[in-house]
Amino acid sequence: MYYPELLTVVGPTACGKTALGVALAEELHGAILSGDSRQVFVGMDIGTGKDLDAYTTERGSIPHYLIDIVPAGYPFNLFEYVHLFDEAYHEIVSQQLKPIFVGGSGLYVEQVLQTRPMHRVPPDTALRQELEQLSLADLRAILSRYPRIEHVDLSSARKCIRAIEVARHYAQYPEQYQAYQEALSESKQQKPPLIIGLRLARQEIIRRIDQRLRSRLEEGMVAEVERLLDEHVPADTLIAYGLEYRFVTLYLQGKLSYSEMEEQLATAIHQFAKRQMTWFRGMTRRGLPIHWIDGHQSVTYQRDRVLRLVKGS
Secondary structure, eight states: OOOTTOEEEEOSTTSOHHHHHHHHHHHHTEEEEEOOSSTTEETOOTTTTOOGGGGEETTEEOOEESSSOEETTOOOOHHHHHHHHHHHHHHHHHTTOEEEEEEOOHHHHHHHHOSSOOOOOOOOHHHHHHHTTSOHHHHHHHHTTSOOOSSOOOSSHHHHHHHHHHHHHHHHOHHHHHHHHHHHHHHTTSOOOEEEEEEOOHHHHHHHHHHHHHHHHHHTHHHHHHHHHHTTOOHHHHHHHOHHHHHHHHHHTTSSOHHHHHHHHHHHHHHHHHHHHHHHHHHHHTTOOOEEEETTSOHHHHHHHHHHHHHHO
């Protein structure tokens, strides 16, 4: 996919992405597309930091998409996200609004922004269950029987299984592989999208994370997780969502004290922010350069800096 009208804002958690995105939407007559892998879930509000009030400004309400689109516990995946993003983008453009993509979930963001096409191959549950019993070496041997497919990651068993799934599908439907190759060739001629990154000193990120965590706990984050459990969202699913939902669930199960939960959760979010920055730096190496601006400056400064970049792009 290629989204020529898209303006993107990325950065680590708690860096102020939403505030900048909204400020840009006000100036550019825009709408926000969320690039957060957990804000898609209904009822997961405090823990994911949806901050829906931020989309209401003195000038009115900023349209926002890809938030609250599936129930908590639903097995949402990247394939579905990319499909829904594509629909939302074209809806925004059809309304003559500027699409502004704001998010920190690196995998989701990069999958949308990369100009090379996505392998639109649906999951094969039976095949996955069969292949999960094999070693990484065995999986690579199976994959070698198929024609080589570009841009396939073989660094883990899970990724190798996906590669086999894709290769097997294309062997069965060669016309789809030909369509993918044509789209790939076209994508190599396209200009990389404009991506803005908010950069903060490590200690400032930690300070903001800790302050925000205290606020979320005071706002009722524990009660939110209790409600999700009462609504029969499985505890294992909440734990798999990670961070806030993992540690609060462990606390509610009696496996952590409140102080242990708060301390371990803060440490986990600090580590997550570090991983986000590592991912974003890698995006530049993978052909998606990011224009970094100072996240310590005011939102007005940030907005004006981005507007100059937009004008020059």
